[in-house]
Amino acid sequence: MKTIQVELAEKRYPIHIGSGLFEKLPQFLEGIGWGRERRLMLVADSHVSPLYAERVLKPLEQAGFTVGQITHPAGEESKSLHTLERLVEDCIRFGLDRSGAVLALGGGVTGDLAGFLAASYMRGIPFIQLPTTLLAHDSSVGGKVGVNHPLGKNMIGAFHQPAMVVFDTDVLKTLPEREILSGCAEVVKHALIWDASFADWLMEHHRQLMALEPEVTAEAIERGCRVKAAVVSQDEKESGIRAILNYGHTIGHALESVSGYGAFTHGEAVAVGMAGAALLGEALGTATEVFPFTRELLAAFRLPTHLSPVWAEEELLAAMKRDKKAKKGAYTFVLPTGIGSVVLQHGVEEAAIREVLARLRGGESR
Amino acid sequence: MKTIQVELAEKRYPIHIGSGLFEKLPQFLEGIGWGRERRLMLVADSHVSPLYAERVLKPLEQAGFTVGQITHPAGEESKSLHTLERLVEDCIRFGLDRSGAVLALGGGVTGDLAGFLAASYMRGIPFIQLPTTLLAHDSSVGGKVGVNHPLGKNMIGAFHQPAMVVFDTDVLKTLPEREILSGCAEVVKHALIWDASFADWLMEHHRQLMALEPEVTAEAIERGCRVKAAVVSQDEKESGIRAILNYGHTIGHALESVSGYGAFTHGEAVAVGMAGAALLGEALGTATEVFPFTRELLAAFRLPTHLSPVWAEEELLAAMKRDKKAKKGAYTFVLPTGIGSVVLQHGVEEAAIREVLARLRGGESR
Known part of the structure; x- marks a missing residue:
């Protein structure tokens, strides 16, 4: 496993890269001081969710974490205020409060969308990036999150740094x-x-x-x-x-x-x-x-x-x-x-x- | 005129309180280093806009600033993602870029809505609060901005501190x-x-x-x-x-x-x-x-x-x-x-x- 520490003015967060890392998520969460009282909401798209959601949910649930799950339609069209409103609804119904957090499992679209959900939900809660594409190695670092407007890409968003990035190289293999x-x-x-x-x-x-x-x-x-x-x-x-x-x-x-x-x-x-x-x-x-x-x-x-x-x-x-x-x-x-x-x-x-x-x-x- | 300086970790901004202050807006903008190349978007609701928009626009335009104008329907219902999307559209069509800024003229609803517009437009541009209600003395300090979700108030938002607050006490007089x-x-x-x-x-x-x-x-x-x-x-x-x-x-x-x-x-x-x-x-x-x-x-x-x-x-x-x-x-x-x-x-x-x-x-x- 390789680990990079990203050093920012007010924040420092780790990027873990390697094989089989999703199994170690409970330890990683403990490593950044997250306890089991923190409810987690896993966000993934309709393509990624059936492939990998279980790999994330299972170790966390076995370790005693409470994890909700949202699946949004795959594709850039989901980066919209409309989808955001639906995600917020799911989070409220799940009982996610300000001590909760978002897990963004997927490529750039889910990272941007779920990241903006985390940035704006109750004025901001933490989130973790779990990239499933090589492309997401880019969007997962830097904190740029947001959605599109019909008149332009990424017109609505925020800078919201992740609390951690976990790059499990095993989950790249089934992409087209x-x-x-x-x-x-x-x-x-x-x-x-x-x-x-x-x-x-x-x-x-x-x-x-x-x-x-x-x-x-x-x-x-x-x-x-x-x-x-x-x-x-x-x-x-x-x-x-x-x-x-x-x-x-x-x-x-x-x-x-x-x-x-x-x-x-x-x-x-x-x-x-x-x-x-x-x-x-x-x-x-x-x-x-x-x-x-x-x-x-x-x-x-x-x-x-x-x-x-x-x-x-x-x-x-x-x-x-x-x-x-x-x-x-x-x-x-x-x-x-x-x-x-x-x-x-x-x-x-x-x-x-x-x-x-x-x-x-x-x-x-x- | 009374002036309070709000001191935050990364930012310091003034609150001016007094009579006839909107006429002095060009000087106030110069005071925080804003030049005429910065496009401004004035946001007000359908109640406030006919009453006070001219008082803000006129001195700024006479001083050579380029100011666009958006009027949203009065009432708490405007604090929605739907209205936000429309405001973003107006800003794009006006040509507001990342060097632009938002002027929020109104009470708490406009402050929250236009503040969140500023917080999220192109991932964040500055904004100035121009409160027109006594109530807004509260929401204009503190940087809490956002919109409502059908399931709860202020569920979607950000912490986005204003660059300045100008409280012209003359504009309170016509409120019910x-x-x-x-x-x-x-x-x-x-x-x-x-x-x-x-x-x-x-x-x-x-x-x-x-x-x-x-x-x-x-x-x-x-x-x-x-x-x-x-x-x-x-x-x-x-x-x-x-x-x-x-x-x-x-x-x-x-x-x-x-x-x-x-x-x-x-x-x-x-x-x-x-x-x-x-x-x-x-x-x-x-x-x-x-x-x-x-x-x-x-x-x-x-x-x-x-x-x-x-x-x-x-x-x-x-x-x-x-x-x-x-x-x-x-x-x-x-x-x-x-x-x-x-x-x-x-x-x-x-x-x-x-x-x-x-x-x-x-x-x-x-």
């Missing part, structure tokens, strides 16, 4: 391949923004990671979490450096927004976005020769670096303008300065973005 | 008398939990306060805010002493919940709750002889201390059990230890509460 590759995209992102040697290591080990070989998977999660934790601990509320974690997300979010969530996995959208950011960085002179390696690494993980002409340029630009990172309507991008380093760039000209979108559409980007 | 008296109830509460000399002063000045005489009103608000600020600065997240601010609220919230919000003003419900807490304190021996003065002071402000038999005992008890202060299903009350001091009491026996509810119903309490 496309979801696994989507998770790889965020691992690649952490390497590209922070750690060139991690990027090289990923290039060497991409086959083992895609096959979820336990040793390689645990190491990839650990290195990815370390990057994320290093950035987050410097900037909990995303006022500065933390924005670099949005590498690939300006175009990525726009693509998800325009395509209506679902046509792309989050990782696929971010992969296209990172390819675009690399091209944009080269065009604006923040970096040279970053696109070839970026494309090669993404392609190794069978991630897209190409944009279908189906997605209209004007709609993509309008969605980018609504991006939370936007200030005063100007375009903001995280751009590479090399492999393993990036810079936040405000006031990017629309013409440069149009050029990059055209290149992502054309043969040049493949 | 019942609302003014409701506000007096929370002023009385602050005196009863913290400051016996304030309670005596209120007894002496109740006529002037009910008539909203400017000098007396400003002093009452200032003294009330000082109590609230003193308690909140010791306990921002309501893990300990802050619970004493819920004096009268255990029965009060239950009464509001059972009567469906609207039959009672918040202040009336809390007044009945404080009468009940005084009786309960005497019955359980935490205090002697507090009920007569409590009843006399509340009656001076024409506030109720009696419970109509319309409200069923079992429903009231069930609502109390759902109270956020409840731990493990036991009843928790703030009880007087004298006039001007209280104690938080867990595990209050149901029999004692039933006895008090009966006395509130009977002649003894009038």
Whole structure:
């Protein structure tokens, strides 16, 4: 088992990574001082719940904890105020009070939704992240939780740090391949923004990671979490450096927004976005020769670096303008300065973005 | 003009109290370092907006600020996730980004709703409270914001401290008398939990306060805010002493919940709750002889201390059990230890509460 301690201004919490860890949940809870009087509400989606809920419930109930259970429909559509209201109802009926806590078992959607439930229920109760996807290694660190608004992704939310993250690598194995590759995209992102040697290591080990070989998977999660934790601990509320974690997300979010969530996995959208950011960085002179390696690494993980002409340029630009990172309507991008380093760039000209979108559409980007 | 500085762990903010202060809003904003590039969204309800919105908008727009405006329906029903979603939509369409801010102009409902909008919009932007009721002197200090769930009041929310509170005493004058008296109830509460000399002063000045005489009103608000600020600065997240601010609220919230919000003003419900807490304190021996003065002071402000038999005992008890202060299903009350001091009491026996509810119903309490 690997353990990382995330150190924040007012809080410190552990991330445990390894095989068979859900069985040890009662000890982990004791480790952070949680007794059996604390009621727990397990939240999972309709896909994850039948697969893994028992692995979480059984050891906790055997150890004497009282655990309720909520299953929400699988899919990004559940990240809504409507679903939140239903979850709150279930928590009230279960008798969850301010000494209770939420266990978020699942991928990014459940982490964001159940995390925001915990952030807002009775003005905030603690929660634990139990990620079941490689992609969730990203969203499980950093405390960003929230739901979508029909007009934009993650428009309603909070910063609410988990009390603990327990990453049981056994529960990744039954996910569809496309979801696994989507998770790889965020691992690649952490390497590209922070750690060139991690990027090289990923290039060497991409086959083992895609096959979820336990040793390689645990190491990839650990290195990815370390990057994320290093950035987050410097900037909990995303006022500065933390924005670099949005590498690939300006175009990525726009693509998800325009395509209506679902046509792309989050990782696929971010992969296209990172390819675009690399091209944009080269065009604006923040970096040279970053696109070839970026494309090669993404392609190794069978991630897209190409944009279908189906997605209209004007709609993509309008969605980018609504991006939370936007200030005063100007375009903001995280751009590479090399492999393993990036810079936040405000006031990017629309013409440069149009050029990059055209290149992502054309043969040049493949 | 009187100014109180609220000192919190990570934040310090001013409360300005006086006549004609909305005209000085541009200077106040400059005082906290807000420039004209920060877009502002003014939120008010359909009752307050036609009365006072112009008083806020005009000086700000003349000074070069860009201010949007949202009007939500007046009434507690607007404290809902449904209204929140609509407000978020208006903010997105206005182009409010993370450098924007919310101005909450109104009473407790708008303060709670617009405050939660600010707390959750793009994971949190700053907000300023512009209270228009005496009652809002309470909710405007302390950072408790949120909306109701059909199953309970304030079940979804956050702790989000305002960047500033500007209390223009001119805007209280057109409120209906019942609302003014409701506000007096929370002023009385602050005196009863913290400051016996304030309670005596209120007894002496109740006529002037009910008539909203400017000098007396400003002093009452200032003294009330000082109590609230003193308690909140010791306990921002309501893990300990802050619970004493819920004096009268255990029965009060239950009464509001059972009567469906609207039959009672918040202040009336809390007044009945404080009468009940005084009786309960005497019955359980935490205090002697507090009920007569409590009843006399509340009656001076024409506030109720009696419970109509319309409200069923079992429903009231069930609502109390759902109270956020409840731990493990036991009843928790703030009880007087004298006039001007209280104690938080867990595990209050149901029999004692039933006895008090009966006395509130009977002649003894009038």
